[in-house]
Amino acid sequence: MIKVEGLKKQYKEAVVLDVEALEIPKSECFGLVGNNGAGKTTLFRIMLDLVRASAGKVTFEGNDVSKSEDWKSRVGAYLDEHMLLSYLTPDEYFETLRKIYRLSEEDLKLHLENFKELFNDEILGKKKYIRDLSKGNLKKVGIAAAMMGHPEAVLLDEPFENLDPSSQNRLKKLILQSKENSKITFLISSHDLNHVTEICDRIVLLEKGKVIKDLNEKALMSEELNTYFGV
Numbered sequence: 255m256i257k258v259e260g261l262k263k264q265y266k267e268a269v270v271l272d273v274e275a276l277e278i279p280k281s282e283c284f285g286l287v288g289n290n291g292a293g294k295t296t297l298f299r300i301m302l303d304l305v306r307a308s309a310g311k312v313t314f315e316g317n318d319v320s321k322s323e324d325w326k327s328r329v330g331a332y333l334d335e336h337m338l339l340s341y342l343t344p345d346e347y348f349e350t351l352r353k354i355y356r357l358s359e360e361d362l363k364l365h366l367e368n369f370k371e372l373f374n375d376e377i378l379g380k381k382k383y384i385r386d387l388s389k390g391n392l393k394k395v396g397i398a399a400a401m402m403g404h405p406e407a408v409l410l411d412e413p414f415e416n417l418d419p420s421s422q423n424r425l426k427k428l429i430l431q432s433k434e435n436s437k438i439t440f441l442i443s444s445h446d447l448n449h450v451t452e453i454c455d456r457i458v459l460l461e462k463g464k465v466i467k468d469l470n471e472k473a474l475m476s477e478e479l480n481t482y483f484g485v
């Protein structure tokens with residue numbers, strides 16, 4: 255379980271995140287939505303100990319992520335391209351991660367087979383550096399990397415952004431399959447209300463850093479979100 259307790263992030267006088275309490279149980283597909291600047295990425299960055307909270311904490315299976323290391327081998331994430339090694343080709347990058355995660359060559363092959371449809375024959379074996387990939391293809395590499403090493407939880411910031419419509423559908427299918435087969439907990443931030451409502455069991459809406467809605471009834475999600483966003 256991922257637990258957020260009394261979490262605050264402040265830059266000078268501006269409070270950009272203020273989440274009293276949030277519990278994300280194992281295997282949940284948790285959607286995070288909110289307008290630009292609502293605090294979604296900040297929450298993910300604190301969860302990954304990339305940014306220090308001004309107050310409060312995030313725990314993964316009881317351990318404070320800012321004070322322990324154990325969660326690092328159990329959580330995968332793709333927030334943006336800074337997380338990639340852009341001077342490598344995707345093949346070299348996955349091979350590097352394979353060694354870090356101590357996976358066999360067969361394990362890596364099996365993992366990448368799950369991404370065959372999503373990669374659409376544009377990622378592997380192309381001898382193109384990651385830095386030269388299109389934005390959508392960069393995202394695909396990042397997501398495949400985030401899901402390597404049998405993580406218990408995967409955080410994805412705007413995973414559908416820059417993907418073409420077929421790739422968006424393939425990604426949704428892949429997330430649903432992984433959730434079904436591996437019981438991965440997914441935390442997904444997105445501006446695409448249709449996609450998140452389709453794949454997530456629960457959606458939290460942030461406004462100016464605060465949780466203003468916590469929705470888990472599928473039938474009501476779209477209605478409430480469409481009303482809020484005026485779409």
Ligand SMILES: Nc1ncnc2c1ncn2[C@@H]1O[C@H](COP(=O)(O)OP(=O)(O)OP(=O)(O)O)[C@@H](O)[C@H]1O
Nearest residue numbers: 265270288289290291292293294295296297445460
């Ligand atoms: N290093 C920083 N210094 C000052 N303010 C920051 C810093 N990082 C983030 N912020 C502010 O924190 C707020 C929340 O930003 P955040 O990126 O978390 O929002 P978001 O919901 O992910 O937005 P978007 O949908 O546009 O990606 C914004 O007002 C942003 O300007």
